[in-house]
Amino acid sequence: MANRRQFLTSLLAASAAPTISWASVGNPSFIAAAKVGDDYALCGITDTGQIAFQVPLPARGHAGAGHPTKPIAVAFARRPGTFALVIDCLTGAVMQDLTAPTGRSFSGHGMFLDDGNLLLTTEQIAETSEGFLGLWDASDNFKRIGAIPTHGLGPHDVKLLDDGATLVVANGGIHTDAFGRTKLNIETMRPNLAYLSIDGLLDMVELDPELSKNSIRHLAVRPDGLVGFAMQWQADPSFLPPILGLHKRGSDVILAEAPLNEAFAMQGYAGSIAFSGDGHEIAISSPKGGRLHRFTDTGEFIGATMQTDVCGLVTLPRGYMTSDGYGHIAAMENGALRHLAEHPVNWDNHIIAL
Amino acid sequence: MIRATLFTIAFATPAAANVDSLLNDYILPSWDTFAASAATMADATAADCSPENVAPYYNDAFDHWLNVRNLKLGPTENGTLNIEFWPDDRGFIPRTLADLIADQDPIAYDADEYATMSIAARGLMSIEMLVFDDRFNGYGADDYTCDLLKQITADFSAEVARQSNGWANDYAPIMLGEGDGVSTPVIDEEHAFATFYTQIVSGLENLTIQNVNRPLGTFDRPRETRANAWRSDRALRNIVLSADAMVEQAHLLMGADLPATTAALGELHKTADRVTDPSFANIETDTQAWLLLQIMGQNVDAIGAGVSNEIGLVMGISAGFNASDGD
Numbered sequence: 276m277a278n279r280r281q282f283l284t285s286l287l288a289a290s291a292a293p294t295i296s297w298a299s300v301g302n303p304s305f306i307a308a309a310k311v312g313d314d315y316a317l318c319g320i321t322d323t324g325q326i327a328f329q330v331p332l333p334a335r336g337h338a339g340a341g342h343p344t345k346p347i348a349v350a351f352a353r354r355p356g357t358f359a360l361v362i363d364c365l366t367g368a369v370m371q372d373l374t375a376p377t378g379r380s381f382s383g384h385g386m387f388l389d390d391g392n393l394l395l396t397t398e399q400i401a402e403t404s405e406g407f408l409g410l411w412d413a414s415d416n417f418k419r420i421g422a423i424p425t426h427g428l429g430p431h432d433v434k435l436l437d438d439g440a441t442l443v444v445a446n447g448g449i450h451t452d453a454f455g456r457t458k459l460n461i462e463t464m465r466p467n468l469a470y471l472s473i474d475g476l477l478d479m480v481e482l483d484p485e486l487s488k489n490s491i492r493h494l495a496v497r498p499d500g501l502v503g504f505a506m507q508w509q510a511d512p513s514f515l516p517p518i519l520g521l522h523k524r525g526s527d528v529i530l531a532e533a534p535l536n537e538a539f540a541m542q543g544y545a546g547s548i549a550f551s552g553d554g555h556e557i558a559i560s561s562p563k564g565g566r567l568h569r570f571t572d573t574g575e576f577i578g579a580t581m582q583t584d585v586c587g588l589v590t591l592p593r594g595y596m597t598s599d600g601y602g603h604i605a606a607m608e609n610g611a612l613r614h615l616a617e618h619p620v621n622w623d624n625h626i627i628a629l
Numbered sequence: 630m631i632r633a634t635l636f637t638i639a640f641a642t643p644a645a646a647n648v649d650s651l652l653n654d655y656i657l658p659s660w661d662t663f664a665a666s667a668a669t670m671a672d673a674t675a676a677d678c679s680p681e682n683v684a685p686y687y688n689d690a691f692d693h694w695l696n697v698r699n700l701k702l703g704p705t706e707n708g709t710l711n712i713e714f715w716p717d718d719r720g721f722i723p724r725t726l727a728d729l730i731a732d733q734d735p736i737a738y739d740a741d742e743y744a745t746m747s748i749a750a751r752g753l754m755s756i757e758m759l760v761f762d763d764r765f766n767g768y769g770a771d772d773y774t775c776d777l778l779k780q781i782t783a784d785f786s787a788e789v790a791r792q793s794n795g796w797a798n799d800y801a802p803i804m805l806g807e808g809d810g811v812s813t814p815v816i817d818e819e820h821a822f823a824t825f826y827t828q829i830v831s832g833l834e835n836l837t838i839q840n841v842n843r844p845l846g847t848f849d850r851p852r853e854t855r856a857n858a859w860r861s862d863r864a865l866r867n868i869v870l871s872a873d874a875m876v877e878q879a880h881l882l883m884g885a886d887l888p889a890t891t892a893a894l895g896e897l898h899k900t901a902d903r904v905t906d907p908s909f910a911n912i913e914t915d916t917q918a919w920l921l922l923q924i925m926g927q928n929v930d931a932i933g934a935g936v937s938n939e940i941g942l943v944m945g946i947s948a949g950f951n952a953s954d955g956d
Contacts, residue, residue, distance in 0.1 A: 513716045513839075535721060535748050536710050 297629060300346045300364045301327030306627050307587055307598060308336030308350065309620035317350045319364060320626065324596070324604035324615030330367035333358060337383040338432075341629035342391040342413070349373070349385060349394060354431075354456060356381025359396055361417055371417045375409065378402065384432045387413065397430040397444070398422070401453040406430030406446055408471070426469045426476050428460075431492045436500050441524075442471045443502050447490040449509065461509050466491040468504055470524060478524055486530075489516050493625075495548045495557060495590075500524060501572060503550065503557045508543030518545040519559050521574055531557075531574035540564040540579070547588035547625055549595055558595055558607070562586040567597065569610060578610045587626035598622035647884040648821045652801045655881050656697060660793035663693035664786070670756075671779075671786040678775040680759075680766045683782070684861070687756055690785075691863060694753065695870040699832025699878075702824065703800025704792040711788050714748045714755070715857060716843065721749035722758050726765065730774055737777040743784045751788070754858070755781055761860040823946050825882050829875050830941070833933035836875075840868045841926035844909050851919055856909040865907040868925060872897055872932055883940050890935030897928035 297303060303319030310316075315335050319327035328346075337353045346364040359381050361371035375381055378401050385396035394411040406425030412418045427446020434443050448466030450459045468491055470478035482489060488509040495503040506518045515538045517530040532538065545559040551569075556577060558569045562584050569577040582605065587598030594608035600621045605612040670686035677683075694712060701709050714722065725747055729737065736742050749755065759765045759778050768774035802808070804824070808815045816824075844856035844864065856864035876894045879887055904921050905911065912919040940946070 511716075511718070511843075514718045515721070535714065536707070539710055540707075 295346060295365065296344060297341075297346050297364075301325075303327035303364075304629055305589055305596070306339045306341050306348050306629060307625065308332065308339060308623040309618075310335065310623065311620045316620070317348060317362060317364075318618075318620070319348075320596075320604065322591070324606075326616075326618055328364050330362055330364060332360070336623060338385075338625045339627050340385045340387055340394065341627060342387050343629070344391055347391075347413075349387075349396075351381055351383050351385060351396070354380070354383050355401070355451065355454065356383060356398075359385065373411065373417055376419065376422075379407065379409075381409075382406070382430050385409075386433060386435065388435060395433060395442070397425070397433050399429060404428040404450040406444070408433060408442070408444065423471060423473065423475070425471065426479060427467045428464070429466075429490075432494045434494045434496045434502070436496055436502075437498045438500070440472055441477065441500075443494060443496065444469045444471060445491040445494050445504060447492050447507075448487075449490055458509065461488060464488060464490070464509065466506075468502065468520075468522060480522055480528055482520070482528065482530075486516060489518070491520070493545070493548045495550050497550050497554050497572070503548050505545035505548035505559045507545060510543075512543030513539070514543070515539060516543055518543060518561075519548070519557070519568070519570060519574075521557070521572065529574040531570040531576070533568055533570075533576045533579070537566075537568065537576070537579050540566060541568065546586040549588045549590045551594050552590055552592040558588060560585045560588045560597065562600065567595075567607065580607060580610050580612060582612060586624050587622050589626040589628050596626060598626055647882050648818060648825065649805060650884065651825060651878060651881040652804060655878060656700065657797055657801060659693065659696040660789075660796050663690070663697065664789045664793040666690040666693045667782075667786040667789040671782040674779050674782040678768075678770060678778050680761070683756070683760050683778065687753070687760060687861065688863070690789075691753055691858065691861075691867075692870060695867060696874045698871060699835070699875055700825075700828050702828060703803075704795025708788070708792050708795075710748045710752070712752045712785070712792070714752055716839065716855065717749070717754065718855070721747070722755055723762070723764065725749035726755060726758055726777070729777060730765075733773050737773065737780045740780065740783060740787070743780050744787070746784070751781065752785055756785065757858060757861050822882065822944070825878070826936075826940055826944070826946055829879050829882070829936055830933060832871070832875050833929055833936065836868060836871050837926045837929045837933075840864070840871070841922060841929060844912060845919070845922050845926065848919065851912040853908075853910050853912050859908040859910065862908045864909045865901060865904050868929070869897065869901050872929060875936075876932060879936050879940060883943075885939075887935060887939040890932055890939055893928060893931035893935045896931065897925060900924050900928055 300319055304322050305320040307318055307320055309318055315332040316329050317332055317339055318329045321327050332350055335353050336350045338351050340349045348362050348364055350360045352358045359373040360369050363370050375398055379398045380401050382397035382399050387394055392414045394413045396409040398407045398409045406427050407422040410421045412420050425444045425446055429447040429449040430444050431447045432445045446467045446469055448464040465487055468480040489506040490509055491504050491506050493505040501523045504520045508516045517532045519531040521529040541561040542563040544561050544563045546562050547560045550557050556569050556571055558567050560567050565583045567580045582597055582599055584600035585597050589596050591606055597605045597607055602618045602620050604615045606615055666689045670690050673686045674683050803813050803816055804821045840857045844852050846852035857867045876890055912922055
């Protein structure tokens with residue numbers, strides 16, 4: 276492990292000034308996967324909801340990761356990930372076709388670290404769904420350099436806390452079959468929120484056994500270390516489980532509960548999660564419920580906003596940006612949607628900030 | 630939970646003008662009588678809140694609700710839970726009622742405020758809890774619980790009236806094609822037909838999923854307290870009356886005999902006649918009772934198949950793209 280730390284340190288020191296920047300592809304602030312007719316694409320999106328660039332994907336994407344400075348994005352396939360493509364957003368060319376080690380598949384999310392020199396990918400062992408963070412040297416043609424266990428099954432999202440050293444992983448807890456999305460362990464699943472350093476596990480949070488079927492899947496982090504986690508209930512949604520949790524290391528988990536009629540409408544499913552621009556509130560989206568829920572940072576329900584088939588959700592300075600399966604992009608401020616743009620695409624699950 | 634299935638409409642024959650009949654001869658009168666029964670329960674409770682007095686009015690109101698329960702449209706699309714908050718696996722209803730009673734919460738004396746109360750303390754299932762559950766129904770006429778029950782039944786009456794008026798004044802005209810295209814949508818007959826058809830088909834699906842399969846559990850582990858309205862011994866009745874209602878809706882919508890559907894409903898009645906405990910409490914100990922409930926599920930599914938074949942196939946309405954895939 277010491278080698279890895281030395282390696283990271285050396286990467287930090289070696290980071291070079293980029294020559295081509297995101298400005299050269301229309302200054303996107305976000306990237307998102309989309310279905311375009313019968314084809315799939317990765318798009319760059321500006322602050323005002325315009326498409327800055329659009330490059331083809333070979334199949335349906337889920338999320339992506341953008342290089343912090345260079346116009347390079349990694350597009351992840353839906354689970355079980357058959358591809359993670361490093362894409363030159365200027366030309367659309369696939370720079371690298373990342374291959375997970377034998378017997379592993381990508382889990383849909385990832386991120387760049389260390390000024391873009393390191394790429395992390397969530398992965399799982401195909402047979403067991405045991406989770407790992409794959410490490411790829413972005414400064415050396417995305418060479419595979421190792422992996423860190425996530426200490427859970429079926430990891431999905433990963434985020435870096437503002438200390439620059441602590442990673443938080445959503446271990447969804449679901450064991451899927453080796454080649455598909457069939458869930459094998461719903462009765463015994465134990466999702467967790469794991470805090471990791473490059474050296475290993477720092478902290479792990481599990482919910483009460485009553486909520487063990489609440490798959491922790493997506494994450495949002497605030498600069499002070501507050502982590503929001505969005506969940507997807509794997510049993511009868513009429514149980515009305517909380518599907519948003521808030522946690523800060525050293526404190527108890529807060530489960531955010533909506534009024535019962537609103538909880539019912541969400542159908543036990545949160546698709547995306549984001550803090551508002553000022554960090555005072557947090558929102559989750561439910562495409563199944565056609566709505567967004569906003570909560571205070573202490574878990575009090577603020578209100579619901581309707582948007583049919585909404586899923587994409589990301590922070591904007593004055594609130595949030597949302598996207599839906601009908602091509603709309605909107606800004607949400609104090610719960611009110613303001614139309615930004617409509618594109619002839621179906622936006623897929625997530626909008627990722629660059 | 631609501632199963633939302635999207636249907637693609639490709640009418641093989643022109644839609645008959647039966648939406649009019651379904652609405653004017655069945656749905657609106659059913660809401661009228663439901664609202665009347667809710668008002669009667671509120672009046673009766675105000676006069677005498679004792680469980681013995683309220684129970685028959687509660688049962689009457691519940692019977693009327695079942696005539697329209699599957700039609701989660703218009704004012705009822707988001708209003709169903711105000712009338713019947715069920716299932717309640719996490720026990721929100723007893724917890725919320727117990728808190729109100731422990732606090733002697735003055736909201737029981739404020740009708741306007743009560744309309745914003747959590748759905749756990751509104752509607753039929755909270756009335757059932759107070760009237761039929763031993764933890765609550767020992768109250769006297771001078772107790773807070775009596776006042777709370779009066780408020781819940783009054784609030785319930787107002788809520789049913791609100792939804793009934795919404796159907797009559799707003800939603801029915803839209804579904805009859807009277808929308809102006811500005812403040813109300815223009816709905817053509819085929820769309821309206823498919824909308825009601827969908828509500829019948831998904832209503833039957835939900836009847837199996839919720840009212841049969843939830844208490845059925847597994848052979849080794851029946852879950853009798855997951856039955857609908859088991860406290861008031863209505864679990865069986867709610868299945869049969871719901872099925873009766875949906876079959877009647879299907880007949881009116883199609884404006885024709887539906888022999889397979891009718892035969893399947895007959896089978897359900899035959900099975901129901903053999904059930905000895907209307908609350909399903911005995912499915913845990915009596916294998917025969919458990920099997921009968923399982924057969925009732927098959928009977929309800931057969932009704933659904935009848936409706937699909939005798940309406941959906943004939944009219945060229947088929948299940949289409951289902952948007953429910955997540956990650």
